[in-house]
Amino acid sequence: MAYVPTIEGIPVLILKETTTRERGKRALSANIAAVKAIAEIVRTTLGPRGMNKLLVDSLGDIVITNDGATILDELDVAHPAAKLVVQAAKSLDKEAGDGTTSVSILIAELLDEAFKLVEKGIHPSVIASAYKKALDEAIRYMKEKLAKKIDIKKDQEFLKRVAISSLNSKLPEEAREYFAELALKAAELAYDHERNYLDPDLISIIQKEGKSLLDSQVIAGVVLDKKVVHPEMPKIKRNARIALINQNIEIEKADVTSNITLDSLEALAKLKEKEKEQIEKMVKKLVNLKVDVVFCQRGISDIAQDVMAKSGIMAARRVRRADMLLLQRATGAKIVNNIEDLSEEDIGFAGLVEEKKVGEDHMIFVTECKNPRAATILLRGATKHITDEAERAIKDAIGVLKDVLEDKLIVPGGGATEAALYMHLMEWADKAEGLTGKEREAVKAFARALLIVPKTLIENAGEDILEVTAELLKANANEPGKWCFDASKIKVVKIDEANFWDPWRVKRGVLATATEAAITILRIDDVIASKPREEKEKKKGKEEFGEETPKFS
Numbered sequence: 001m002a003y004v005p006t007i008e009g010i011p012v013l014i015l016k017e018t019t020t021r022e023r024g025k026r027a028l029s030a031n032i033a034a035v036k037a038i039a040e041i042v043r044t045t046l047g048p049r050g051m052n053k054l055l056v057d058s059l060g061d062i063v064i065t066n067d068g069a070t071i072l073d074e075l076d077v078a079h080p081a082a083k084l085v086v087q088a089a090k091s092l093d094k095e096a097g098d099g100t101t102s103v104s105i106l107i108a109e110l111l112d113e114a115f116k117l118v119e120k121g122i123h124p125s126v127i128a129s130a131y132k133k134a135l136d137e138a139i140r141y142m143k144e145k146l147a148k149k150i151d152i153k154k155d156q157e158f159l160k161r162v163a164i165s166s167l168n169s170k171l172p173e174e175a176r177e178y179f180a181e182l183a184l185k186a187a188e189l190a191y192d193h194e195r196n197y198l199d200p201d202l203i204s205i206i207q208k209e210g211k212s213l214l215d216s217q218v219i220a221g222v223v224l225d226k227k228v229v230h231p232e233m234p235k236i237k238r239n240a241r242i243a244l245i246n247q248n249i250e251i252e253k254a255d256v257t258s259n260i261t262l263d264s265l266e267a268l269a270k271l272k273e274k275e276k277e278q279i280e281k282m283v284k285k286l287v288n289l290k291v292d293v294v295f296c297q298r299g300i301s302d303i304a305q306d307v308m309a310k311s312g313i314m315a316a317r318r319v320r321r322a323d324m325l326l327l328q329r330a331t332g333a334k335i336v337n338n339i340e341d342l343s344e345e346d347i348g349f350a351g352l353v354e355e356k357k358v359g360e361d362h363m364i365f366v367t368e369c370k371n372p373r374a375a376t377i378l379l380r381g382a383t384k385h386i387t388d389e390a391e392r393a394i395k396d397a398i399g400v401l402k403d404v405l406e407d408k409l410i411v412p413g414g415g416a417t418e419a420a421l422y423m424h425l426m427e428w429a430d431k432a433e434g435l436t437g438k439e440r441e442a443v444k445a446f447a448r449a450l451l452i453v454p455k456t457l458i459e460n461a462g463e464d465i466l467e468v469t470a471e472l473l474k475a476n477a478n479e480p481g482k483w484c485f486d487a488s489k490i491k492v493v494k495i496d497e498a499n500f501w502d503p504w505r506v507k508r509g510v511l512a513t514a515t516e517a518a519i520t521i522l523r524i525d526d527v528i529a530s531k532p533r534e535e536k537e538k539k540k541g542k543e544e545f546g547e548e549t550p551k552f553s
Helices: 024-043 068-074 080-096 100-119 124-146 156-167 173-190 265-288 302-310 321-331 384-407 416-431 437-450 452-460 465-478 504-522 533-545
Strands: 003-005 011-013 020-023 053-056 062-065 203-209 217-219 222-224 236-245 293-296 314-316 348-358 361-367 375-381 409-412 483-486 491-494 501-503 526-529
Touching: 020 024, 024 068, 024 080, 024 100, 024 504, 024 526, 053 068, 062 068, 062 384, 068 080, 068 100, 080 100, 080 384, 080 504, 100 124, 100 437, 100 452, 100 504, 124 409, 124 416, 124 437, 124 504, 156 173, 156 384, 156 501, 173 203, 173 217, 173 375, 173 384, 203 222, 203 321, 203 384, 222 321, 222 375, 236 321, 265 302, 293 321, 321 348, 321 361, 375 384, 384 409, 384 501, 384 504, 409 416, 409 504, 416 437, 416 452, 416 465, 416 483, 437 452, 452 465, 452 483, 465 483, 465 491, 501 504
Parallel strands: 203 375, 236 293, 293 314
Antiparallel strands: 003 011, 020 526, 053 062, 217 375, 222 361, 236 348, 348 361, 409 501, 483 491
């Protein structure tokens, strides 16, 4: 509770008794401790030698992963400062598709370095101002001196290496390059050169248990987790003309409150005959337009299935809206809401439409389109946990490829960029004009915090942090950004030899997001919190019924 003395010195209660309050260094210390706790959870997952986390929810369902975004998403975080870190990481994941683990540990390190300065008597506002200046200088230097411009048509190897870097901590070593190639193929199919834009929604990912990760494949087109609706329908169509229908191919059912009275069996037969005639009229429209395959977002009645099968039309029903949009993109067909409105301009094309059995399920493959512009990744794996992790990994790879295809900029990975920035900022802090003595100290603290990324990679590889970090810095002193730590070989190597590259958007996003989040938490000097609703209700019950709330049977 908080008291404000009046002129007479009598304390005045301004907050409710259930409210708690922490101020000054105590509040800052508590917030930093919460942030460091979050960082410690994900820290061991960074790099190719990172460890997995086994998460168990309240229902007993388990998730095995070392993907930072998934771990933070599954955690039920209560502390407000820790929630800020989780939100920052999620924000970066949406923007850049990767970097959640790096940003979490960097926020914690920036705050840890800042607290040491606060202990020396430097005000948080001074530190915040210096951090902003250090961030601006780091981004400028990184773009001008470290970033590499690439040609996405010629530099295919760089694109693949970027994808491999994102997969290093998520998949077994033997599957990384294969999955990088899958992600690159899918990304190139979905990438729009004219708009310089890659829409991840144009890449469908389907999991099927069975076989191994290396049996996964990319299909230039669309794969539907559906089967042909009628056993007499053809299971394969070549040079298929395709219609996409968002309408029930059946006679509309009467309203629940309607009553229909039939006075004889002949009347019932006549009604069914009339229904069949209307269905045949719908199907005749399809036949006249020489439609070979129908994908229906809604239902297809038994009568309609029979008529379509006799007409040699292949059909699938209850197709998801997302899949309908992919089919529209891949085949050039247009989704129509009424068969009567279907015209020649609405018909799409695919060289091959066929039903195949994958594992225990039947699936429809729509391939050999003239200009697919959509892709499907069919993931295989021994168990659901393996395919789940493979899906998270391939999404990250597609995310970083999106960054590189759109920005066409990459920066050195494996801690090389952080080491080069450390060397530059330490020198810049002493020479830059307009910095006060205290700000120079804060800039150096910012630089030291950046080393948490290579230090974590080294630590997770089981190496001596001080010794290897010193070796990495010494190598980058003469050739900034040219040397990195290869966790697979467990040594400091040339960046061209290791070929570790990260997207510019991810690296810039990690620095900017971590700095902004750290400054936000650093500027908090007062934490005022009300008790949770459950505690309030419990206390209210005790007040009404005595020390212990009675139990009613």
